[in-house]
Amino acid sequence: MTDSMHAVRYHELGDEEVLEDETAPVPEPAADEVLLRVEAAGVNPIDWKTRDPENVGLGQNVRNANEDVPFPITPGWDVSGSVEALGEDVSSWEEGEEVYGMLRFPTLAGTYAEYVTAPADEIARKPSSLSHSEAAAVPMVSLTAWQALFDAADVSDGDRVLVHAAAGGVGHMAVQFAIERDAHVIGTASESNEAYLRNLGVDEFVNYREENFEEVLDSVDVVIDPVGGETLTKSFDVLTDGGVLVSLLREPEQDKADQYNVDGELVFVEPNAEYLDQIRALIDDGDVSPYIRETLPLEEAAEAHRLVEKGHGRGKVVLTVN
Numbered sequence: 329m330t331d332s333m334h335a336v337r338y339h340e341l342g343d344e345e346v347l348e349d350e351t352a353p354v355p356e357p358a359a360d361e362v363l364l365r366v367e368a369a370g371v372n373p374i375d376w377k378t379r380d381p382e383n384v385g386l387g388q389n390v391r392n393a394n395e396d397v398p399f400p401i402t403p404g405w406d407v408s409g410s411v412e413a414l415g416e417d418v419s420s421w422e423e424g425e426e427v428y429g430m431l432r433f434p435t436l437a438g439t440y441a442e443y444v445t446a447p448a449d450e451i452a453r454k455p456s457s458l459s460h461s462e463a464a465a466v467p468m469v470s471l472t473a474w475q476a477l478f479d480a481a482d483v484s485d486g487d488r489v490l491v492h493a494a495a496g497g498v499g500h501m502a503v504q505f506a507i508e509r510d511a512h513v514i515g516t517a518s519e520s521n522e523a524y525l526r527n528l529g530v531d532e533f534v535n536y537r538e539e540n541f542e543e544v545l546d547s548v549d550v551v552i553d554p555v556g557g558e559t560l561t562k563s564f565d566v567l568t569d570g571g572v573l574v575s576l577l578r579e580p581e582q583d584k585a586d587q588y589n590v591d592g593e594l595v596f597v598e599p600n601a602e603y604l605d606q607i608r609a610l611i612d613d614g615d616v617s618p619y620i621r622e623t624l625p626l627e628e629a630a631e632a633h634r635l636v637e638k639g640h641g642r643g644k645v646v647l648t649v650n
Contacts, residue, residue, distance in 0.1 A: 329354070329412070329413075330354065331353060331354055332351050332352065332353060332354060333351070333352055333353070333354045333441055333442035333443050334349070334351065334352075334441065334442045334626065334649075335349075335350060335351070335352040335402050335438075335440060335441035335442065336348065336349055336350075336402065336403065336440040336441070336626060336627070336629040337350060337352060337400035337401060337402045337403075337440075338379060338399070338400060338401055338403070339399045339400045340399060341379060341380065341381040341391075342379070342380070342381065343380065344376065344379075344629075344630040344631075344633040344634055344637070345630060346379065347379075347403075347629050347630045347633065348400075349626070349627045349629070352400075352402065352441060354442075354443045355438075355443065355444065355445045356445070357413060357414070357415040357418075357445045357446075358415055358445070359415045359416045359417040359418075360415055360417050360418060360447060360448055360449075361415045361418070361445045361446060361447055361448060362411050362412075362413065362414055362415060362418055362421055362445070362446055362448050362451070363411070363412045363413040363414075363443055363444075363445055363446075364407060364409045364410065364411060364412060364427065364443065364444050364445070364446050364451070365409050365410050365411075365412040365442070365443060365650065366407055366408075366409040366439060366441060366442055366443060366444055366649040366650065367408055367409045367410070367460035367461075367464070367648070367649055367650050368407075368408045368409070368459075368460040368461045368463070368464035368646050368647060368648050368649055369404045369406055369407055369408075369439040369440050369464055369626070369646070369647045369649060370404075370405075370406030370407075370408075370439075370464040370465050370466070370467065370468060370469075370644055370645075370646055370647075371404075371406075371629075371632045371633065371635075371636050371644070371645040371646065371647060372405065372406065372468050372469070372497065372636070372644075373497075373636055373637075373639075374386055374387065374390060374405075374468075375403045375404060375405075375633065375636070376633045376636060376637045377390070378390045378391055378394075378403065379401075379403060379633070385556075385577060385578065386577060389434070389596075390434045393434045393435065394434070394435060394436050397436055401436060401438075402436075402438030402439075402440055402441050403436075403438070403439075403440050403629075404437060404438060404439030404440040404441075404444075404647075405430050405431055405432070405433045405437045405439060405467075405468055406428075406429075406430055406439060406464050406465070406466075406467045406468050407428065407429055407430075407431060407437075407439040407444060407446070407464060407467075408426075408427070408428040408454055408458075408460040408461070408463035408464040409426070409427065409428075409444075409460065409649075409650075410424055410425060410426050410427065411423050411424060411425045411427060412443065414448075415448065418448045420448055420449075421448060421451075425453070426453070426454040426460075427446075427451040427452060427453060427454055428451065428452060428453075428454045428455070428463040428464065428466060428467055428604065428608075429446060429450050429451035429452060429467055429599065429601065429604060430450070430467035430468045430471055430597070430599050430604075431444065431446045431447070431450055431451075431599065432446075432447065432450070432599065433468070433597060433598065433599060434596070440626060440629055440647060440649075441626075441649070442649055442650060447599075449601055450599040450601055451601060451604075452601045452604035452605045452608060453605070453608060454608070455607075455608045455611040455612050456612055457611060457612045457614070458611060458618075460648075461620065461623050461646045461648055462618055462620060462646075464646050464647075465497075465618040465619075465620055465643070465644035465646050466501075466604075466607065466611070466618050467604060468497075468597060469497040469498045469500075469501050469618075469644065470501045470505075470603075470604075470607050470618075471597050471598070471599070471600055471603055471604070471607075472498045472501075472554075472576060472595060472597040473498050473499075473501040473502035473505055473552070474501075474505060474600075474603050474606075474607065475595050475597060475598070475600075475603075476498075476502065476552050476574045476576065476593075476595045477489070477502060477505055477506055477509070477550070477552065477574075478505075478509075479595075480572065480574045480593040480595050481550040481552075481572040481574050481593070482572075483506055483509055483511050483549075483550055484509060484510075484511070485509060485510040485511070486510065486511070486512065487506075487509075487511045487512065487549040487550055488511070488512045488514065488547060488548045488549045488550070488568075489502075489506045489511045489512065489513050489514065489548070489549065489550045489551075489552065490514045490515075490516070490541070490545065490548045490550070490551045490552070490563070490566065491503050491506065491513065491514070491515050491516070491552045492516050492536075492541075492551070492552065492553045492554060492555045492559055492563070493516065493517065493554050493555050494515025494516055494517050494521070494525055494530065495515070495517045495518075495521035495524055495525055495619075495642045495643070496517075496554065496639075496640075496641070496642070496643075497643060497644050498552075498554045498576065499515070499517075499552075499554060500525075500528065500618075500619055500642070500643055501616070501618070502552050503515055503525065503528050503529070503530060504528060504529075504610075504615070504616045504617075505610075505616065507528070507529045507530075508610060508615055508616065511550075512531050512532075513529070513530045513531050513532075514530065514531065514532040514533070514534065514545065514548065515530040515532070515533055515534070516533075516534045516535075516536045516541050517533070517534075517535070517536065518535065518536065518537055518640065519535050519537065519538070521642055522535065524619075524642065532545075540562075541562070541566065542562040542563070542565040542566055545566045546565075546566055547566075547568050548566045548567055548568065548571060549567075549568055549571050549572070550571060550572045550573075550574065551563040551566065551567060551571070551572070551573045551574065552574050552576075553573065553574065553575050553576065553577075554576040554577065555577070556575065556576075556577035556578055560573070560575055560577070560578070560580060561581075561584070564580075564584050564585070564587075564588045564590065565588075567588060567590045568590075569588075569589050569590070570589060570590065570591075571588075571590045571591070572590065572591045572592075572593060573585070573590055573591070573592050573593070574593045574594075574595055575592070575593070575594050575595070576594075576595055578594065579592065579594045580592025580593070580594070618643065618644060619642055619643030619644065620643055620644055620645075620646055621635075621641050621642050621643045621644060621645055622635055622645045622646070623645075623646045623647075623648060624645070624646070624647055624648070625647065625648055626647050626648065626649045628647075629647060632645050632647055
């Protein structure tokens with residue numbers, strides 16, 4: 329096996345132009361890790377937010393969590409690929425097995441590369457019905473949606489669930505998971521995404537560009553908000569007494585939560601292979617599917633970041649590596 333690999337790295341914080349396509353050493357797995365041959369890497373908003381020094385929200389939080397990590401930095405947390413080598417203490421995997429996962433988050437993982445090391449307990453068997461590109465689109469957004477819906481909000485049969493940015497990365501997975509739990513699902517998005525969301529099975533659709541959701545909705549049990557700002561604040565108005573507002577960007581104001589007698593939760597996604605196994609089963613049964621907005625080769629990582637930073641896109645952007 330070669331000692332060097334193709335990788336995208338940045339040597340300083342900045343805009344997408346700091347991303348460099350270069351040669352890097354192949355990492356070696358620790359005793360409890362595996363070395364993965366990367367076939368595809370998912371691109372998430374946190375990838376550019378961590379790279380951009382102007383982002384003071386989640387990007388700053390992740391940078392703080394990695395303040396001792398020296399440059400150059402290889403971005404990326406989502407991966408789909410195969411097991412190339414095993415750490416000396418790993419017996420749960422075999423070389424050649426196809427896997428997917430969200431690695432180490434919020435610690436830097438470095439999936440924009442031909443090879444990456446992964447904790448053996450943070451990867452799961454890849455959905456057999458998906459290509460590597462499709463599988464790489466799943467982990468971070470699906471784990472975020474799953475933990476928001478079921479860990480933070482305990483969504484169950486009959487709950488009225490409002491998903492903001494419902495056609496986005498987290499949103500389109502949250503919609504499908506909530507439908508699978510027999511919830512009544514309401515999605516906000518632009519008009520161009522109405523047909524897509526209705527095809528997924530939303531019970532109600534709100535065009536946020538033409539309607540104020542807080543004026544046309546009420547009696548919602550759970551709100552999933554990946555947007556923040558005024559959307560987060562106005563979401564209190566639609567919740568039932570005892571409802572749950574789950575934010576993916578910042579902690580909901582406790583004073584407002586108390587005022588409305590609701591629970592405000594912040595979800596900061598964590599790796600979870602057990603959940604990925606459950607999600608794989610839903611995907612392979614045909615109940616859930618990721619939407620790929622754009623697939624680009626690894627050397628076009630800067631363009632991938634530009635697309636994701638624009639926002640308002642349906643589904644996910646993915647980089648193909650091998």
